[in-house]
Amino acid sequence: MFPDSEIAKQFTCGEKKSAYLSVFGIAEHFMQLLKKSVSGSGLYVVLFDESLNSKMQEKQMDIHLRFWNNDTNKVDSRYLTSEFLGHATADDMISHFTHSVLEISMYGPNVNWKFLKLLQEKLKQEHNSNLINFGSCSLHIVHNSFKSGAEVTGWNISSFLSGLYYLFKDSPARREDFTKVTGCSMLPLKFVSHRWLENVPVCERAILLWDKIVTYVKAVERKQVSKPTCKSYQAVLESVQDTCFVAKLTFFKMIALQLQPFLSQYQSNKPMVVFLFEDLVMLIRSLMRRFIKSEKLEQLNEETLEKLDVTNKDFHVTYSKVEVGFSSEKALSPVRMVSAKEESIQKFKKVLNVLLNAKRVDEMDCDVLLDQYLQFLESIPMFGSEKFSNFDKSTDSAD
Structure with a gap:
């Protein structure tokens, strides 16, 4: 873990102590760095999404921040925290947001639209500011x-x-x-x-x-x-x-x-x-x-x-x-029709039934259409024939 130090190589730590040091030591340090970066940017975007945490049987709302990082001179997106809720109505979520917000990033269900409306009203009343609304x-x-x-x-x-x-x-x-x-x-x-x-x-x-x-x-x-x-x-x-x-x-x-x-x-x-x-x-x-x-x-x-x-x-x-x-278009290729004429005829009869039920063709015309289809099948060139040599599938069409 620490190859550059003979003393540090002897360092050992149990599972619970490692978790304790991470949560109450390292995590707090990085949180302070994040807050410092966000404060320096002035304005920031809040991204959130809530879903069921099946283990805790509560709704977990993950919150991320997007802001201009003055140290790197680029836009950064960083995880902030997670809130665990029983009810996740707009009124329940409104208390978790502050006034230095430029935009809210969400996926747009009705509860989030109501939340945005409430947040806009709160910011207008308390700080005389508005959020940028890009839609859902x-x-x-x-x-x-x-x-x-x-x-x-x-x-x-x-x-x-x-x-x-x-x-x-x-x-x-x-x-x-x-x-x-x-x-x-x-x-x-x-x-x-x-x-x-x-x-x-x-x-x-x-x-x-x-x-x-x-x-x-x-x-x-x-x-x-x-x-x-x-x-x-x-x-x-x-x-x-x-x-x-x-x-x-x-x-x-x-x-x-x-x-x-x-x-x-x-x-x-x-x-x-x-x-x-x-x-x-x-x-x-x-x-x-x-x-x-x-x-x-x-x-x-x-x-x-x-x-x-x-x-x-x-x-x-x-x-x-x-x-x-x-x-x-290839799936409707005339070559496929002629390769199985009997099957194609049965399929065309089904098409005629659909058109007839939809009142797109008259029953008296069905026999004429079927006869024309039979003539069409006879006129399609087969593989290996002289006619087929002049049929270009990329440019020619059955109609």
């Missing part, structure tokens, strides 16, 4: 926006990814059946519902295993292996029956990958707020560019962008020009 946590807003968008599609991707994991979790029999019928020992990854954008590897694993999953489900339905009776299998079965589910998964992954860099960049102790507005505008524009007409986007500046009515169909590009991503 941008990370949570982007994350929850992605979650809401995924849910409103009705694709049930979360049910599938979660069900796929729990279908084989703690079930040696199902794992053995899966390996037996597919010859694959790779298994799905766990889907975390409160961390949607961190589930890209989960989605990628599901796409990688998709053909194996379909093989397993078919074996179950043919009674070649035991049929699971859990809800997880039902969720997987419904997704497998969806002819476009792979395309949906790849689109889900593509949007998540588009948002991930923003979350990674701003989940940092560095002062990033000066770049926040510009980066959010670029992120929103890149998402809108997938389905909004380019001429309409060019007319919008930073102030009018958020006021655009994205539900107005006059601003939308045609369906064929919607940017769904390379992988999603």
Whole structure:
């Protein structure tokens, strides 16, 4: 521990004494240094978050400080202390903060908004000062926006990814059946519902295993292996029956990958707020560019962008020009259709039923549409044919 001193090498200390020296000796010293640095900066930012401490059965509110360090000439973020609370209402938390505060950093639930309001009122009354309000946590807003968008599609991707994991979790029999019928020992990854954008590897694993999953489900339905009776299998079965589910998964992954860099960049102790507005505008524009007409986007500046009515169909590009991503387009490849004509025909009939139930097509037109689809399949060039040599998948399209 002290290689430079023969005397210090003989030093020994028990566990409790070491803890005592750390808490009441070293910790106090560093606390005084921190207070001195914060006092020298004048203003500081308070960051806090509360969660259940399962061991103490109390709510633990960790408090950090962010301030300008005059010694290092840079912004520092340092842990200050933890408060343990029974109730964590805005009134309970307000007593733990002082007046030399520039900003409060929080993730934005209703209790924290009320706390901010109370703190603003207290600072105004006692010190005639205000906090800078940058709004709620941008990370949570982007994350929850992605979650809401995924849910409103009705694709049930979360049910599938979660069900796929729990279908084989703690079930040696199902794992053995899966390996037996597919010859694959790779298994799905766990889907975390409160961390949607961190589930890209989960989605990628599901796409990688998709053909194996379909093989397993078919074996179950043919009674070649035991049929699971859990809800997880039902969720997987419904997704497998969806002819476009792979395309949906790849689109889900593509949007998540588009948002991930923003979350990674701003989940940092560095002062990033000066770049926040510009980066959010670029992120929103890149998402809108997938389905909004380019001429309409060019007319919008930073102030009018958020006021655009994205539900107005006059601003939308045609369906064929919607940017769904390379992988999603590949999942809908015409080559895949012609390689399994009978299966494609059955899938197209299901599509017609969906359109018919949604009243998007007339029943009298279904036979005509089916016949046109059959002619379309016959016209798609096969591998090795002369026609196929002129078909460029990167530029040519089925329509």
